[in-house]
Amino acid sequence: MSKIGVFICHCGENISATVDCEKVAEAAKEMEGVAYAIDYKYMCSDPGQTLIKNAIKEYGLDGVVVAACSPRMHEPTFRRACAEAGLNPYLCEIANIREHCSWVHEKGEATTRKAVDIVKSLVEKVKRNHPLVPIQVPITKKALVIGGGIAGIQASLDIANCGHQVILVEKEPSIGGHMSQLSETFPTLDCSQCILTPRMVEVAQHPNITLYTYAELEHVEGFIGNFKASIRLKAKSIDEKLCTGCGLCTTKCPNKKIPSEFNAGLGMRTAIYVPFPQAVPNKPVIDKEHCTHYRNGKCGVCEKLCPTGAIRFGQEDRIITEEVGAIVVTTGFNVLNTDFFPEYGYGKYKDVITGLQFERLASPSGPTFGEIRRPSDGQIPQKIVFVACAGSRDPAKGIPYCSKICCMYTAKHAMLYQHKVHGGESYVFYMDIRAGGKNYEEFVRRAIEEDGVNYVRGRVARIYEKNGKLIVKGVDTLLGASPVEIEADMVVLATAGVANKGAEELAQTVVNVIETTPSNFKFVYDEKESLWDKMSTLATKLYGARDIVADSKVKAQIRKLEEDGYGNYPICVAKTQYSFATDPVLRGAPSGHSVNIREVQLAAGAEFIVMLCGDVMTMPGLPKVPSSNMIDIDADGRIVGLF
Numbered sequence: 001m002s003k004i005g006v007f008i009c010h011c012g013e014n015i016s017a018t019v020d021c022e023k024v025a026e027a028a029k030e031m032e033g034v035a036y037a038i039d040y041k042y043m044c045s046d047p048g049q050t051l052i053k054n055a056i057k058e059y060g061l062d063g064v065v066v067a068a069c070s071p072r073m074h075e076p077t078f079r080r081a082c083a084e085a086g087l088n089p090y091l092c093e094i095a096n097i098r099e100h101c102s103w104v105h106e107k108g109e110a111t112t113r114k115a116v117d118i119v120k121s122l123v124e125k126v127k128r129n130h131p132l133v134p135i136q137v138p139i140t141k142k143a144l145v146i147g148g149g150i151a152g153i154q155a156s157l158d159i160a161n162c163g164h165q166v167i168l169v170e171k172e173p174s175i176g177g178h179m180s181q182l183s184e185t186f187p188t189l190d191c192s193q194c195i196l197t198p199r200m201v202e203v204a205q206h207p208n209i210t211l212y213t214y215a216e217l218e219h220v221e222g223f224i225g226n227f228k229a230s231i232r233l234k235a236k237s238i239d240e241k242l243c244t245g246c247g248l249c250t251t252k253c254p255n256k257k258i259p260s261e262f263n264a265g266l267g268m269r270t271a272i273y274v275p276f277p278q279a280v281p282n283k284p285v286i287d288k289e290h291c292t293h294y295r296n297g298k299c300g301v302c303e304k305l306c307p308t309g310a311i312r313f314g315q316e317d318r319i320i321t322e323e324v325g326a327i328v329v330t331t332g333f334n335v336l337n338t339d340f341f342p343e344y345g346y347g348k349y350k351d352v353i354t355g356l357q358f359e360r361l362a363s364p365s366g367p368t369f370g371e372i373r374r375p376s377d378g379q380i381p382q383k384i385v386f387v388a389c390a391g392s393r394d395p396a397k398g399i400p401y402c403s404k405i406c407c408m409y410t411a412k413h414a415m416l417y418q419h420k421v422h423g424g425e426s427y428v429f430y431m432d433i434r435a436g437g438k439n440y441e442e443f444v445r446r447a448i449e450e451d452g453v454n455y456v457r458g459r460v461a462r463i464y465e466k467n468g469k470l471i472v473k474g475v476d477t478l479l480g481a482s483p484v485e486i487e488a489d490m491v492v493l494a495t496a497g498v499a500n501k502g503a504e505e506l507a508q509t510v511v512n513v514i515e516t517t518p519s520n521f522k523f524v525y526d527e528k529e530s531l532w533d534k535m536s537t538l539a540t541k542l543y544g545a546r547d548i549v550a551d552s553k554v555k556a557q558i559r560k561l562e563e564d565g566y567g568n569y570p571i572c573v574a575k576t577q578y579s580f581a582t583d584p585v586l587r588g589a590p591s592g593h594s595v596n597i598r599e600v601q602l603a604a605g606a607e608f609i610v611m612l613c614g615d616v617m618t619m620p621g622l623p624k625v626p627s628s629n630m631i632d633i634d635a636d637g638r639i640v641g642l643f
Contacts, residue, residue: 001062001101001128001446002033002063002127002128003033003035003036003059004033004036004061004062004063004064004065004123004126004259005034005035005037005052005061005062005262006025006034006036006037006067006123007038007039007043007051007052007055007066007067008024008039008043008063008579009021009036009041009068010023010039010040010041010042010043011042011050011068011069012597014069014102014103015098015101016102018101018103018111019101019111020103021556022039023112023116023132024039024067024072024097024119025039027055027119028065028067028116028119031119033063033123033127034403035059035060035061036061038051043066043078044074044077044078046166049077049081051530052066053082053085054085054088056087057086061087062087063087063091063126063127063129063486064078064091064124064126064551065092065095065121065123065126066078066093066094066095067095067119068094068096069095069099069446070098071094071096075094076607077607078092078094079092080607083568088132089361090129091126091131091476093122093124093125093129094122095119096118097456097559101114101115101295102115111335123517131631134470134523135525136490136523137225137228137260139325140163140226140323140446140477141165141326142164142166142230142323142324142325143156143159143164143167143324143327144217144227144324144326144327144328145159145168145330145333146169146328146329146330146331146506147169147170147243147328147329147330148170148172148174148175148176148203148213149176149177149178149179149330149332150172150177150196150199151174151330151332152170152177152328152330152332153175153200153201156203156206157202157203157326158438159328160209163208164204164208165202165208165210165384166210166634167212167229167270167324168210168232168352169212169215169217169231170211170212170213170214171216171217171513173213173214173258173284174213174275174276174277174279174280174281175200175280176200176280178332178333179192179342180192180196180200180262180278180361181360181362183359183362183363183364184362184412184416185412186408186409186412187408187437187438187439187440187443189412189415191591192363193365195447197278198316200278200280201280203246203280204281205383209433210283211224211280211444212231212233214230214236214285215231215233215504216595217230217231218230218319220509220510220513221513224324225325225627227323227324227326227327228321228322228323228409228567229322229323229324229327230320230321230424231320232317232318232319232320233316233318233319233320234317235288235312235315235316235317236284236285236286237286237291237312237313237314237315237446238283238285238310238312239310239312240281240532242309242310244308245282245283245284245640246276248305249272249284249301249302249304249306249311250273250307250309252282252301252305252550253271254301255299256269256294257274258287260367261516262275262360263360263445264357264359265357266353266357266358266361266366266367266473267485268365268387270286270525270539271286271291271292272285272286272291272302273285276365277365286302292404293313294313298531301321302527321618325361327510328506329503329506329507329510331498331500331502331503331507332334332500332503333497334372334497334499334501335355335356335498336390336391336397336495336498338354338493338495340391340394340398341390341391341495342458342526343462343463344463344491344493345392345463345464345465345470345491345514346493349465350375350376351374351376351381351470351489351490351491352470352490352491352493353375353411353491354493354495355406355410355492355494358413359413362416362420368572371420372384372417372421374490374611378489380421381421381424382421382423382424382489383424383425383427383486383487383622384489384491384492385426385427385428385429385470385472385486386410386413386414386426386428386491386492387429387430387491387494388406388431389430389459389474389494389496390406390493390494391495392496394496397496399498402436403496403497404497406494406496407434407444408444409442410494411427411428411435411444411453411492413445413492414447415446416449418452418453419451422617423491425454426452427454427456427472427486428454428455428456429459429460429472429474430455430456430458430495431457431458431459432457448550456474457476457477457478458476458477458481458484459472460472462475463578468517469488470487470488470489470491471486471487472486472487513635524537524538524542525537525538525541525571525585527568530567530598531561531562531566531609534570535571535611536548538571540574543595544592544593545592547594548573548596548597549594549595549596549597550596554597554598554599554600557599561602567606569602569608570607570608571608571610571611572603572610572611573610573611573613574610574611574612574616575613575614595613596614597611597612597613598614600612
């Protein structure tokens with residue numbers, strides 16, 4: 001017969017404000033199989049955990065239900081407490097009566113009854129639970145990075161520089177992403193290409209990185225640490241081994257009127273093309289949709305002129321398989337489809353453009369070679385209006401969130417315009433200025449105070465054309481919602497940022513594989529080992545060390561932590577590439593070295609212990625006893641104990 005303990009947490013007042021926790025505990029005592037039930041104000045606290053441990057030992061409990069907050073928050077906490085009392089941790093379940101009950105209902109009998117029902121369902125689950133034992137499996141020390149923008153590039157380099165193999169997959173013909181399209185970056189106005197292109201080249205040349213461009217993840221299976229990824233290498237119609245990147249094919253291609261994706265539709269490209277001059281790899285692909293040869297079997301100019309015979313019209317897609325241990329998804333962003341803004345006239349008026357299109361106008365590698373010119377007639381606009389929050393924070397458009405970057409890149413665009421068009425006028429319509437970053441607020445102030453950008457707080461209602469001018473109609477809320485009407489030569493929309501097409505489906509695919517495929521995962525050390533043995537295991541098995549060393553003071557620290565009841569805590573290693581070995585000149589984790597543990601620190605709140613190795617610097621963390629416990633108000637009404 002089951003002997004289950006039920007522990008009801010008040011969570012301060014988060015639960016008890018709407019749920020009668022005492023009644024829930026009394027109801028739990030009457031449930032079949034429940035041998036003990038109690039409520040407590042803070043069950044996750046040290047006294048609360050002690051309450052659970054003592055009950056397990058005193059009543060011989062074979063299962064535990066903790067009615068508290070989300071298991072995502074404290075399931076490890078309570079399972080660890082059960083393990084310390086000798087109960088298999090997987091016989092402990094969390095009844096979420098906070099997020100699933102108290103936070104979504106008003107105070108009343110119905111809310112309490114629902115809490116009782118939730119507890120009862122978890123009691124029944126515990127009856128059917130079986131003790132589980134962690135197991136160990138080998139891990140494939142290779143990472144798959146999906147997406148070759150700046151995030152994917154940096155992630156690949158970080159992993160590769162740690163000595164691990166990386167597979168980088170990018171769906172476009174070149175890595176670089178949106179950052180390759182930018183002219184300058186805020187808040188320093190550094191050249192985007194100067195930051196990005198060296199990293200692109202490093203990725204292509206790094207011995208630990210395998211780069212697949214014009215490729216997409218087809219399928220993934222496996223489990224944590226051991227995935228098998230199927231990657232589709234789309235046919236480029238080019239033999240990359242023979243191609244020298246001479247560019248003759250791109251200059252002689254007769255089909256030259258295809259809108260350039262890189263220039264956001266403001267420029268043209270050929271059917272066989274390199275996305276941009278600094279592309280990596282710097283070799284062309286053939287766009288089958290627009291290539292005359294693929295459409296009607298004619299042309300073939302590129303094949304005839306190629307000096308190395310690298311053109312392969314019959315080339316087909318290939319599926320390759322890579323085994324990896326980790327997957328990093330960096331699929332980047334796109335901008336909101338401008339079809340959402342018929343009132344702004346995008347697509348109807350050529351001189352209403354997006355922020356990304358403005359980037360290409362401002363870039364020296366853009367269609368106008370860095371000169372700000374109107375798409376309609378190539379003239380330099382003397383008055384320009386920037387519309388911030390075009391779609392962002394607009395539930396009616398399906399984007400209720402702030403895109404975070406629009407305020408900053410709009411300020412940058414206005415500054416670039418003023419720097420390039422001396423004497424020009426610029427206006428920014430905005431809702432609020434959200435410049436949350438280092439030197440961001442100062443950057444916006446520079447645009448206003450130094451470059452003379454006119455900021456108007458208010459939404460734009462409509463944009464239309466009259467007598468060759470774009471009329472921007474809006475309001476100025478700082479002037480009592482007074483109507484504002486500005487004649488402009490060009491309008492730039494700061495459109496909302498959205499996930500790339502297919503990113504959500506890709507993420508869900510990866511999550512499904514992780515959550516549904518059985519895993520044979522096991523900790524590298526036994527949780528019941530002493531702290532010293534855990535540290536030794538980490539050093540020898542993960543870092544190839546011979547042993548660990550520490551002075552008597554550190555060993556005393558370790559013994560004290562075990563005496564205080566922290567011997568079950570996991571171990572975190574704090575080191576730098578220069579400080580791991582006892583020999584300071586040895587970088588990384590050289591084979592056969594000794595790990596010098598100079599100090600151990602307790603992170604009681606996060607529930608782990610840090611072993612500090614070598615000359616690594618640390619910053620102050622949270623105290624074991626919060627300072628707020630010392631704060632009080634004296635008889636005169638003054639705050640004491642804070643300082």
